[in-house]
Amino acid sequence: MHFVQLLLPDFALILCGYLVCRYTALNRTVWEQVESLVYFFLFPVLLFQSIVRSPLDLGAASNLMAAGLLLGLGGIALAYAVPHLPGLARVVDPREHAGAAQVAFRFNSFIGLALAERLAGPQGLLLIAVLIGVCVPLFNVGAVWPMARHGRTGFGRALLRNPLIIATALGLAANLAGFRVPAWMEPSVNRVGGASIPLGLMAAGAGMQLGHLAQQKALAAALLAIRHLLLPLLAALLARGLRLDGAQTVVLLLFSALPTASSCYVLASRMGYNGPYVAALVTLSTILGMASLPFALGVLLSAT
Incomplete structure (x- = not known):
């Protein structure tokens, strides 16, 4: 599996935007x-269409869903704990942490969908869609909470006004109700959603200022260590503990090692936080994904 070839287009678009x-x-x-x-x-x-595209079989994927939720809760807890760790309390700026904490646990669904299909075919695509469906609401709440709390904007209000959370909630409700986008609408909907990938990545590059990382090196190191080292290790433990089958284990390990979501930059920027700093973290995470994906799908998978 040539992970570098899969990650390079995203990184190239970020660089192009810059x-x-x-x-x-x-x-x-x-x-x-x-x-x-x-x-x-x-x-x-894009979020709505990704969730409603494949029916959710809640029974067959219950263990995988539990593993995904536990993995997500673990990532959120670790990200929130960063400012309270010994040696970091005095060097981590609370406002920078509020905007950037999401980098530690959110994921690039575009890369995940592409890799899942290549690794496990249609079954892999369905399994990653299940993880996206159950984890995106949790991750979006986890991303918004510290920013809303620190900015004193009101957590409930921030959630209700967040278009990503609204789209995810509507997508889950529509999926469970059996709704599918009509065939005659699918080409248009797919093109609209597909346009978000290059534009979102280029927007992240346009706002990137790598010099901002020098101000919060410890925060960057801690968040990226969670995203690319601790979460894959936790995923391997969960896969073994919950006795996931082969395909589910592959998809969970893939999910745990993905680069962070490019929309982290968009969310932080739109909520009034340091977008350039978060964009730089997104770029570094994309690069680190070239190491964490082989680590998870090679070293950890063989040991699970």
Whole structure:
């Protein structure tokens, strides 16, 4: 499996957005409007369609769903604990942590969907869709909570106004109700959702300023260590403890080692936090995914 080849296009789009924003007339003024389009329309459509595309068999995938939720709760707990760890309390800025904590547990669903299909075929695609369906609401709540709490904007209000959470909730309700996007609408819906991938990645690159990482190196190291080392190790323990079958184990390990979501930047930026810092973390996470995916699917899978 050539993981570098799968990750390189995402990284190339981030770099492209950075270069276009810095060296052409398409500056930050233009990309701020692109961010709004992605956040309020394109990403929600993609999330909704990803969730309703495949029926959720809750019974057959119950152990996998439990493993995914436990993995997510573990990642959120570790991310929230970072400012309270010995040696980090005095060097981690609370506001920077509030905006960036999501990097430690959210995931790039685009890469996950592509890899799951290649690794396990249609079954892998269905299993990753189950994980997306049950974990995205949890992860979005986990991402919004520290920002809403630190910004004193009201947690419930922030959730109700968050288009990603709204799209996920509607997608789950529609899936469980048996709704599917009509065949005549699918091409248009798929194109709208598909447009969010390149534009979201390029918007992240346009807002990137790697120099921001120098201000919070310890925070960056802690969050990325959780995302790319601790979560794969936890996933291996959960797969063994819950006795997942072969395909479920592969998908859970894949899920645990994915780079963080490119929409982390969009969410942090739209909620008034340090978007460039989060964009830099997204870029580093994409690079680290080239190491964590082989680690999880090679070393840990063989030991599970």
